[in-house]
Amino acid sequence: MIFDVSVLENQEKYRLLNGGVTPRPIAWISTRSPEGIDNLAPYSFFTVASCNPPVLLYTEVTQRSGIEKDTLQNLMATGECVVNIVNSTLLEKMNLTSASLHKDESEFDFANVERCASEQVMPRSVKDSPIRYECSLREVIPISDLPTGGTVILLDVKCIYVRDDLYEDGNIKQKSIDSVGKMGGNHFSLTAKNIELKRP
Known part of the structure; x- marks a missing residue:
């Protein structure tokens, strides 16, 4: 089938992109509000933007309400976050943190996620995350404020x-990291099994 995006509804475009660009790594981002509330939310539009300097990139998809999520609001206010990598042990708790909570509620508490102090930033880290990137906000790039539009956020990796x-x-041992990928809809992929192919 061929789809002309100019005639598709917003959700149709979202499902075709979300369901085809897979699997996607998950940035489980922790921030702290100016009021001291620890926020934790997963984002699967996520990748490395640069290695020198080290910069991560994630996209916040515009909500139908048009209101920015707590993660971006906190980042704009404090300039810091932690990108926690999700493994299969943390999968269900990560999924719980995608719930819509009031900004005064902490997803750490809601999902019973153990936190710990970070090395160089104020936001707390997910203690059981196998890999964590402590970051400062580099740049916010608005793409579209329409529903299912996006805002690209660039993060400088500090630690x-x-x-x-x-x-x-x-090197990070790829056969042991056990990271989780996001598929379309409610589906996730596991990486406990992988193959190694040497580049020609």
Whole structure:
């Protein structure tokens, strides 16, 4: 089938992009509000933008209400966050943190996620996350404020935590990281099984 995007409804375009660009890594982003509330939310439009300097990129999809999510509001106010990588052990708790809570409620508490102090930023980290990137806000790039539009957020990486058993000979052990990917709809992919192909 061929789809002409100029005649598609917003949700049709969303489902075709969300369901085809898969699997996507998940940025489980923790922030702290100016009032001291610890926020935690997952974003699957996420990747590396640059390695030198180290910059991460995630996209916040515009809500139908047009109101920015707590993550972006907190980032704009404080300039700091932590990108926590999700493994299969954390999958269900991560999913719980996608619930719509009042801004005065903490997703850490709601989903019973254990937090710990970060090294260089104020927002708390997910203690059991195997890899964490402590970041400062670099740039916010609005693409569209229409429903299902997007805002691109660039994050400067200041500090990286890798669980000791995952780091060997200067590399993160890919067969042990157990990271989770987002598929379309309510589906996720697991990476416990992978194959290695050497580049030609």
